[in-house]
Amino acid sequence: KAIKVGINRIEFSTTENYLTLEKLAEAHQIDPAKYLYGIGQSKMAVPTPDEDTISIAANAAQDVLNTMTPEEVNTISTLIFATETGVDQSKSGAAYLMGLIDIHPNCRAFEVKQACYGGTAGLQMACDMVRARPDESVLVVACDIARYQQNTPGECTQGAGAVAMLITADPDIIEIDAERGCYSADIMDFWRPNQFKHALVDGELSKDAYLNVMTSSYQGYLVNGGKPLDQLEWLCFHQPFTKMAKKAFEHLSAQYPEQMADKTDAAYSISQQYGREIGNTYTASLYIGLLSLLDNAEQDLTGQTIGFFSYGSGAVGEFFSGTVNKNYRHAINTLANQQKLAARTALSYDTYCQYMYQLRDYDQANIRYNPTSGSNFRLAAIHDNKRVYERVL
Numbered sequence: 415k416a417i418k419v420g421i422n423r424i425e426f427s428t429t430e431n432y433l434t435l436e437k438l439a440e441a442h443q444i445d446p447a448k449y450l451y452g453i454g455q456s457k458m459a460v461p462t463p464d465e466d467t468i469s470i471a472a473n474a475a476q477d478v479l480n481t482m483t484p485e486e487v488n489t490i491s492t493l494i495f496a497t498e499t500g501v502d503q504s505k506s507g508a509a510y511l512m513g514l515i516d517i518h519p520n521c522r523a524f525e526v527k528q529a530c531y532g533g534t535a536g537l538q539m540a541c542d543m544v545r546a547r548p549d550e551s552v553l554v555v556a557c558d559i560a561r562y563q564q565n566t567p568g569e570c571t572q573g574a575g576a577v578a579m580l581i582t583a584d585p586d587i588i589e590i591d592a593e594r595g596c597y598s599a600d601i602m603d604f605w606r607p608n609q610f611k612h613a614l615v616d617g618e619l620s621k622d623a624y625l626n627v628m629t630s631s632y633q634g635y636l637v638n639g640g641k642p643l644d645q646l647e648w649l650c651f652h653q654p655f656t657k658m659a660k661k662a663f664e665h666l667s668a669q670y671p672e673q674m675a676d677k678t679d680a681a682y683s684i685s686q687q688y689g690r691e692i693g694n695t696y697t698a699s700l701y702i703g704l705l706s707l708l709d710n711a712e713q714d715l716t717g718q719t720i721g722f723f724s725y726g727s728g729a730v731g732e733f734f735s736g737t738v739n740k741n742y743r744h745a746i747n748t749l750a751n752q753q754k755l756a757a758r759t760a761l762s763y764d765t766y767c768q769y770m771y772q773l774r775d776y777d778q779a780n781i782r783y784n785p786t787s788g789s790n791f792r793l794a795a796i797h798d799n800k801r802v803y804e805r806v807l
């Protein structure tokens with residue numbers, strides 16, 4: 415009998431502050447309805463200079479470790495960190511995490527990159543590792559800060575956040591099916607040369623590439639024995655902005671009208687509730703979407719199958735599926751997740767501009783930007799080009 419593997423724990427984290435898209439629209443002197451409905455975003459997570467992809471990721475990863483016994487932590491054989499906005503060209507974010515979170519040193523730790531697809535690369539690699547060695551578990555952490563040039567069309571889709579997932583045999587939350595369909599091609603739709611802090615993007619090409627790669631990935635998934643759309647109760651899409659997920663739904667509906675006949679995009683918008691309030695989190699976005707669905711669907715999802723589409727510009731896509739386990743409600747911290755979003759602080763447009771575009775990585779004076787923060791970790795200084803993190807709680 416095939417071993418069941420998948421997500422046993424999942425936690426997310428985001429920044430302490432946000433900007434409402436009404437304020438951004440006001441500053442840009444455009445109708446706020448474009449951002450709220452045309453793009454489908456309401457808030458953008460904004461990092462302070464002492465929040466980076468390591469500190470945000472460490473918060474999510476530690477939340478997973480806090481749910482585990484020391485014996486369970488000892489089963490972790492591998493720590494995979496996925497990001498496209500890492501802090502170092504050589505040292506992996508995973509190596510930084512080894513010094514911050516309560517994990518043991520006898521595991522392999524490394525970083526993976528392929529734009530927003532990296533989280534899925536990590537998840538699928540982890541599932542295959544656990545299929546081969548079911549007594550071991552793998553911690554997958556995905557984190558990004560989405561940053562575009564100021565006053566460009568991408569600005570309203572910025573965001574920041576992390577997700578941490580523990581992959582085990584007999585998972586409590588969702589079993590990931592072995593069937594998957596991948597599609598990779600060399601496409602110049604979104605990229606970030608080494609010397610750039612912000613991403614460069616061909617917006618129209620990126621939307622087309624996303625939809626075309628989705629169709630090819632779904633076809634590959636079917637060829638590999640995957641379930642047709644009418645056997646997938648839910649769909650969860652990569653969400654660069656929530657309107658893109660709606661476009662993905664509409665694209666599949668146009669291409670496969672019979673298989674999609676009983677589906678409404680209103681139902682799928684449950685998976686977009688968190689993303690709408692956080693913005694793009696690149697590698698973490700699909701899995702924050704999953705958490706949004708698990709936390710906010712009123713009905714019991716036990717036994718229901720979710721189809722996932724992961725897209726990373728450049729481009730790699732993957733369509734896969736998973737079935738929700740009966741224990742899922744006990745294994746997720748819905749109240750804590752909702753509180754993480756509710757406890758954030760709204761910024762003025764001017765402060766947002768300072769944090770996002772003027773101040774760079776934390777430097778010199780020891781300013782703690784979020785003194786009442788519930789976060790465990792922050793970037794405390796950069797000395798001699800070495801990043802120094804601090805455990806706050």
Ligand code: CAA
Nearest residue numbers: 445447448451452453530567568615617620621624654727
């Ligand atoms: N009221 C309501 N809706 C309005 C409106 C108003 N007053 N004004 C405009 N709109 C609507 C438009 O009709 C449009 O809707 P449709 O897409 O349904 O036609 C929507 O608002 C957006 O308007 P535009 O197309 O004019 O928007 P834009 O060109 O200014 O920017 C974008 C859109 C190109 C996607 C830009 O946000 C961008 O470059 N984003 C970054 C790239 C990106 O996220 N690409 C997605 C695919 S790539 C990917 O998924 C990987 C990744 O994470 C980056």
